[in-house]
Amino acid sequence: MTVTTESLDVDGLLAGIDAAAAPVGILDEGGKREIRRAALTAVCVPGYQVPFGSREMPVARGWGSGGLQVTLAVIGADDTVKVIDQGDDAGVNATNLRRLIADSTGCAQSADSREATIVQTRHRVPEQPLAQGQVLVLQVPVPEPLRGVQRSVAECARMHAEADYSTMWVSLYEDIVRNGVITRSTGYPVLVGGRYVTATTPIPRWDVPRLHRSAHLNLFGAGREKRIYAIPPETDVEPLTFDDVPFEVEGADSRCVRCGADDTFLVDAGHGRFACSDTEWCARVADADADLAGHRAAAPLALLPDPSRRAAAIVDARVPEPEPRDLPAGAEWTVLVEGLGKVHGPGGAAAVPGTGPGPGTAVSPATGAIVAAWDVGFDVAPGEAVGLIGESGSGKSTVLRCIVGDERATAGRLFLSAVDGGRTDVLTLDGPARRRLRIATLGIVHQDPADGLALNVSAGGNIAERLTAAGWRSYGAIRRARPSCWTGSRCRSPAWTTRCARSPAACASACRSRRRWPPTRPCCCSTSPPRASTRPSPRECSTCCAACSPSATSPRWS
């Protein structure tokens, strides 16, 4: 549709529209501009998924509509486009997309990766190393790498914002525990630019190292999920793996039946034979029109599978563990609580008059709010154990939940000697800072231990989650950390490995206690005692708070 803009009033614009003329392209200029803006943002923040208003394309969603939009937004008539589907220029969908792009933009087409200025691809990076100035557009079905470990889209966004990827690490940890290797084959998660965990679309592992500090620009378009992200040239791309578990690429241990190459990504060609996935490269090798030495140097041959370096061999290897953190010396208290209060409902402090700690006095006569706790104050010295004792419903658990951050306190102040030397009110910190405290400084044992456990991962995974969140990246160290954290004697038995691989849901309830799943070297641990333990009060209403000495390698408990 063509518009002449000589007249800027509405009637003039309408008159300038030639309704009978066929549209010139597949995307209007406004749409292209939006996609370019999203792509520019993506280049500026490598690995970050930029939302964009994905337009409908004349191909089905899920058939490369995201890649097609990105290509159409960045391509011009003087470009040369190449489209491959799993390395194959002749795939029907690749042919269709290439025809659409060339017909609607007037650009040239080529199957030669050296000539193409823009290569749109599904599931492969061309074997021919791309050069500076070339653009690789990848079609992405599922852009969210955390989708497999976190179902909530909002929670995924929070995890990306805080670079909180411990559940991702746990999924890798669990994979190694169960299978001996990381079994994720395509779409391997990578850390881009040291900041964002990113899905590498379903490209094989073989192609992942070739995104690292690549000379070309990588643009990822997910049409169905309405996301664009980018890996700019010369950006660090690290496959997620533990320091002592080497990343491996696929190894067919074979040669291409057509060109004889043994340094390319091979696919099954039937009857037990293999062939190059990249048909262009294969044909050029056969025609002696390929830079074999340059390709071999860029191929990830050093990352071929090597069983001798796998997890089973490294569990016993000595890897230095992170140093325990020290608490400030000479502190009089580790925890100081002043005037803590929690009101559920309207009114805040105005709801408090007329309520009290006794039975039946929690509901505010003024506002109807429930005053769960009010004006609670105490401190805990290093090594001291403090018990909060009160009737059922008197607010003991509420106070603890406010301290660890499960609930927002309505009033009061909280100081930890480990935070800013005890000068900062912890309750004023924002959500991410409070969550970091939960990782390394504060821990809680819930009355029902299952409340504090992730029941969809193994017992060992529950420990690994805290350790990876605290920055541990050695698989061997995480494995060894468990017995030393373990306080129950029977868990030191030779069977501990088996038990660790089990889900905590499968363990006996006593085993599920956080007593045995401690956080990383906490300076303060809170606990609601397991039902079977001795209680300081004859009534079933006690709550304990314990602080442990900073030198302990594992926490002492009340």
Next chain:
Amino acid sequence: MGYSGARGGLAAILAAERLVREERDHAPAPWASTEQITSRFRLAVDRVQGEAGLFHEATAADAFRQAEGDTLEAAHLVRAHRSTLPRLAVSEPVDPDEMTVLRRIVPAHRTPDGPQLLGRTTDYTGRRLERPDAPPPAAPAVPAEAPLRAAEQRHPARFSALLRSLDLLVEHAPETDPEPFDVTRRPARPPAPRSAVLASMARAETGALVSLWYRSILGPDGDVHEVTLGEVRHGRLPLRVRHPHTGNPVEIGRFRATETEAIEDLDGATRTAPGSTSGTGWCSGTTSARPSRWPTSTSPAAASAAPARWSSSCSSRPTGSTPPGSWSTSSSPTT
């Protein structure tokens, strides 16, 4: 607030009926004949047939016209019409391997056994809106000659057979569900037999199936779970009934059907060896868009037993047969 009942009596009903007829039957445009609808709106007719579970083009076209193009309403009209018809015969089970393929795509393998037949599809074409202001020029008198296909090209080996020969397919014991459950004659109660689920999905509204598929792969209650499409085939199958006197199966016609096989990687803690399982999707019809365009909708709940010899009862009338249509699904694999 409950439904209190619109009041007005017979006069209001007649007036409403008149309003419907006026705009529908006396629109200021030429009447759309049944023949016009069956040959110009083939996919709409096919969709009505599939969702109604009655395969007779003229009936579906009449319903489509009466429903003013609303396929949901048209399918309902045909279903209600089917309630008036007696059941004369029950067809024999069909072996899907008997299919003479007109289309066959194996997206999961670059060089499968047998041909890749693109066939009549818009899947791989730029689907841009065309705005013709006149009928297209007359078709060439001599149609383009179709390439000759060998018999084995029309009956290619299944992709799942290749996987099985490579020992990559985990076999499941077939469920003991020999006599198909007829959802049009008996109430299905949970746990419904597999054939009841299949028959219900075979008649399901297309949009609802797509929604079910999409929710199952990206829904908030599950992980990303996109099942790989192993093979799509579309072709003709024989329809046989037993002769009332001789008792022998007699072919009374052929019908078109679309079949898909989806491949699912098996992983997880309970896996004992690398492997996959396969599930089949099935849809009767002349040109069914359903399995071919949204392939994985055929197995919203992962895959099932190895491609079961599919069978279903269907009533037959001289003018058309009711559907053998069935989409297989099943519980998640357990091994």
